[in-house]
Amino acid sequence: MSAPPPEFPWFLPRDSDMARRVHGFDWGNTSLGPLDGWRPALCHALAALMRSPAPMGLFHGREGILLYNDAYKAIAGLRHPQVFGQPVLAAWPEVADFNRHVLDTVFAGGALSFHDVHVVLNRSDAPQDAWLHIDFSPLVDDTATVAGVMFVITDTTARKEAEATLASEAATLQDRVNQRTAELLRTQDALRQSQKMEAIGNLTGGVAHDFNNLLQVISGNLQLLAEDVHGSERGERRVRNAMAGVARGSKLATQLLAFGRRQPLAPKVVNVGRFVRNMDDLLRRTLGEGIEVETVVAGGLWNTLIDPGNVENALLNLALNARDAMDGQGRLTIEAGNAYLDASYVDTLDDVAAGQYVLLAVTDTGHGIDAQTMDKVFEPFFTTKPEGRGTGLGLSMVYGFVKQSGGHIKLYSEPGHGTTVKLYLPRTTQSEDIIVDVDTGPLTGGSETILVAEDDEAVRDTVVAMLADLGYRVLKARDAPSALSIIDSGIPIDLLFTDVVMPGALKSPELARKARERLPGISVLFTSGYTENSIVHGGRLDEGVELLSKPYSRETLARKLRQMLSGHARRQDGGPATVAPPPANSPPAIRVVRVLVVEDDWLVRTTVAEMLQLRGHEVFEAADAARALEVLAEQPVDVLVSDVSLPGMSGVELVAEARARHPGLAAVYATGHAHADGVQPDARTLVLVKPYGSEALNQALARLFPPPGVGRPATAPGP
Template identity: 70%
Template sequence: MADADTAWPSHGGETGERLRAPDFAVPELGPVAEWPGELKVALDLMLASPQRAFVTWGADYLFFYNDRILEAYRDENARIFGRSYNKSWPQVWEKVGQHFERALGGEAVVRPGLHVQAVRGNGEKVDIRVDLAMTPIRGADGAVLGIFGTSADRTEHYETAEREREARGALEEKTRTLEVVNQAGVAITGERDSARVAQTAVDAGVALIGAKFGAFFYNHVDDDQAEAYMLYALAGAPRSAFEKFPMPRITRLFEPTFAGTGIIRVDDVTLDPRYGDNAPFRGMPEGHLPVRSYLAVPVRTPSGDVIGGLLYGHPEPGRFSEAAEASLVSLAGQAALAMDNARLFEAVERELHRRAQAEEELRVLNEGLEIRVAEAVLEREAVFAALQQAQKMETIGKLTGGVAHDFNNLLQVISGNLQLLARDVQGNDKAERRVANALAGVQRGSKLASQLLAFGRRQPLEPRVLNVGKFLGGMEDMLRRALGEAIAIEVITSGGLWNCQADPTQLENAILNLAINARDAMQGTGKLTIEAANASLDDDYTRQLEDVPPGQYVMLAVTDTGSGIPSEVIEQVFEPFFSTKPEGQGSGLGLSMVYGFVKQSGGHVKLYSEVGHGTTVKLYLPRVRKREEVLVASHETVAMRGGSETILVAEDDPDVQATVVELLTELGYTVLRANDAQSALSVIESGVAIDLLFTDVVMPGALKSPELARLARARLPELAVLFTSGYTENAIVHDGRLDAGVELLSKPYTREQLARKVRAVIEGKRG
């Protein structure tokens, strides 16, 4: 440019047009005509440059640029052109200012690969990479007046180089992964110890994916648990870090791994919808190692069986990539194959060991064959003796049942008539006393029949699911009243006591019988200990016992400090009418009743005694996995009163029938009668209104009482049914238990028991 009036070259473009504008001026430099020649020369070179070029002038870095830069960087309203660079773009200046300062200081500056944020013409902000070169502009005296610079866009070049580096890094990582997997494969191939296979796999997985810790959990299923997982190997943390926590369960997060249905990879497990759903922890239990990144793969054999799962964690999110997942799947495959082989080898070793043991046992057996044969003979004799005892008990039970039916009917006639007679002799003290004595005799006879039925396992039971510990707690006051103050009572209940199933009334009678026997053995002074605990009877113990299956039981032990029982009579104490007490002081039916009740309940009785050191009787009742039942109030709590309803009495014994009809009539009821089930059904079919069918269980004829009850209810749905019997056989009692929904009043019964039971059944049906 020769002078100020000379126009800027046409190739100056848009920026040249700005310089040619008559009113264009830079406050620090004045009008264009007054600008230094060195600046004009530099601007002319800059405008003519085919590259992105710029010029800064002076200490304020007044900034000028050509159209090449304008094409790359949007300059809204010429905000920068001719203005101070460092003052207009302070944020950019923080990145590049040091390079400009070096150039203004006289140094030629080349800065390749500089990150710059550009704003495209459409307003889009993009990150680009440029090679920045700057040369000082000097005056005649050599002083630096400004900077001439170029900015070459090398974004594509650097991005290509970056992609190449990433590709090399990925290749190196893949190579490293393959090396680790191969090394692990070599280490576990042929390994015969499954625990070492698991540990090698877990260690390799931590190295592969950069996990903070890893674990292998082994699928372990037993009879008590449908699912169980055992920590088999651990890496990255001490085993003690996991010992205080329970093993994992099938939750939504763990299920795919242990079921073998999928792989779980989560960048942040605390944000996953499957995390925290399951009680009791709602996430990781307190004190667990922190986990954000989570990766788990199933370990499956070639046949598809899930051996377990490899689980890895890291306290930071987003640490596990798809590549990590793929490498872990490969590792899991090798581990599964190796572990399957190791397990097969271990199984072979166990089988060889078992065979060796069997051969050794056979050798020992052959050496002591005579001893074994003798033992087998003794064992057979013991089993035969137990069978004979069981058959004897069964025979006595059948005999007892037949006798009990007639005996209880007889007692019912006597009892009913005595109770009716008692009303006739009211006011006659002598007669009342004799009637009372006679009724007491009936009561003793009834108790005797009941004990015989209990021993013969013919007593109708109404079992409930009980917690024996709570049951004993409810009996303490009764026991203290029965035993007296001179006998100390201690009740011991083990923690975690299982539930059992038994008739609460019969169990109470059994405990009371044992306690009274103990009181008599201690002659009224001593200590009675009642203990309840869980117990298991194994095959060895039950092999020589009749009808006692091995398994889990609730054990109830009653121990006294009494005189004890001589060893020569211990085997007889459960037989009916046998007693160690002096004549006239016991019926000999207490222990036999306890024995029969426990056996009928599916349990076992064991007695331990030593003369001078007391006796322990242990009752074993089978464990049940059911919730404890709340015991409802007895019918004895129902008020004794009569009613105006109509009752049909079906009873084949004319004396019993006459007595019960009169008792019910006195209570205000309208009473119809039938001599057998068929006659009772005819009355019902006649259409007469009946509120209660009161029927004996055992009656002659083709139609049986349970069938009568079913047909009667079909015709009269609101009809209440009450059975009565002195011996139920199998009509309404099965497996020793009263059928569900059956109401029974056992003979002989008192007027009060009859009144309460009838009212309870009628009102219960209405309810």
């Protein structure tokens, strides 16, 4: 081994790793030769290399003998010290091409710089990604000849990681900005849509009141005129044509109110599957033989709280649109099933809540809708049908009705592949309501007294003439204070028929409340061309409110009045009233009472309620004790007809709780056993054994509430 020159130790601290390596290195076995053969310029370069705190190294000679300092070894994490003093091309064959390029370029007199070079450093613990800045420059000896390549390394990993973090945060921030921007745009779109809907609603509502009042005057007088021209074919035809025009005007106003979400809804608990099946015959007749109608109803279908008339109109509108799209030939599929809209879906929507829905889907095999048209189909007055074949209000009406009901509507279509319209109607856990069609049966009038409160003189005169023509005794008032004065006069009044929108400080709902205070047995029927918010809240009629929308026909008015008057007999003192003497061969007269039927089986409950209603009683229904107590808190009730076995609280416990709150309450227990445990029949308590018929039920009520002139027995016997 050749000893280093005497001057060598002065530039290399003896305690450094590189010093030990340099002093102990066998320089004679390399092309470098012994250190004492180095020229002073190279020795100074090596001294600067070894003393530098920066990672540095050099490739000596054309072979690129590798020399480096402690800082370079620290950053590179070299595991094999023997690479020191070895040719660089052999030390790292995997990057030999790169290092050869460096040697050739620098020995040719050039310099190289590489910025942010991504490398994987073989540290002792594990491979590690790093980013380095490397400068290669010529190493010149005393004769100005290039003797090697000097390189200096700057670790830019921290800066690159900071830049990456900053870029990631900037991207995240940009994503958030984009998200917020999208939300803002959606909010702005929703606001514009809401403002548009509000404008349409206000415009429609403002016009509808006066427009429907005019239609009512025209309609009423035409119907009265029909009696005068009876027998004249020409006169009857002209009246029919004019009435058809009234009907079209009324439908137009209704459709606009529906789109503007201003129509008064009277929701019922409906099983859509049964509803669709009941419409099957109607749809087949309406669509014609060329359309094949298929209905698919899923098992376990939930109930929905919806206005039956509006959902029927919506389904009919969709079916007619499908028929036109199929040119009268094709297949119409109506599906009903359960659906769930999750948060990720409704997050992109503005007025839809996540949760459970009942899905009603209508699919046709028509020509479909293109993307440009899809954005406009729910707009009012937009139609692709030829002039004269459509108003453009059908789908907009469906859209407004579904939205007002708290649901969601989605349309899927592709040109040449048909269209599917999906209605998502909110689910309810309530029991299904039994919907009775009151617009059937013979048209009859009556002899009761009706007070008409209407500020429009023409409308008032028309409705008074119609009521008088039906046989009723009619009182009239031009405003609410005048109507209240008539009520305060003591004249017996069976029904108050009042317009919703009336001038003056006393509004119609307040008039109705005061009328019921003074005449507890009076019935109240509202009418209006536009209800505003006085009896409609949340798009729905207030509980217990009866409304007849203008314009109405003589037949509709007559049936509505009979429906109300037969179920709400006039009460003079707040107690059970007396029914008018029955005709010959009818069942014995009984007292009309208010009955609360509590039965968890909806079929039994509905049957019992119908038995009672046929005898003129006012009936309330409840499926369990909790609902029954709510009804008792809201309505005056004379007798409780309750099943003994109820979910939660038994019928016996219910009666005990009810009597604690209403001591005078009579009770009829219904049971499938011979007796009811814990029940002792008395003057206020009876037991009915199932199955029982209408006669047994009414006899039980007759014992509890004898007709006038018949005394109540001290102890009422069992059935």
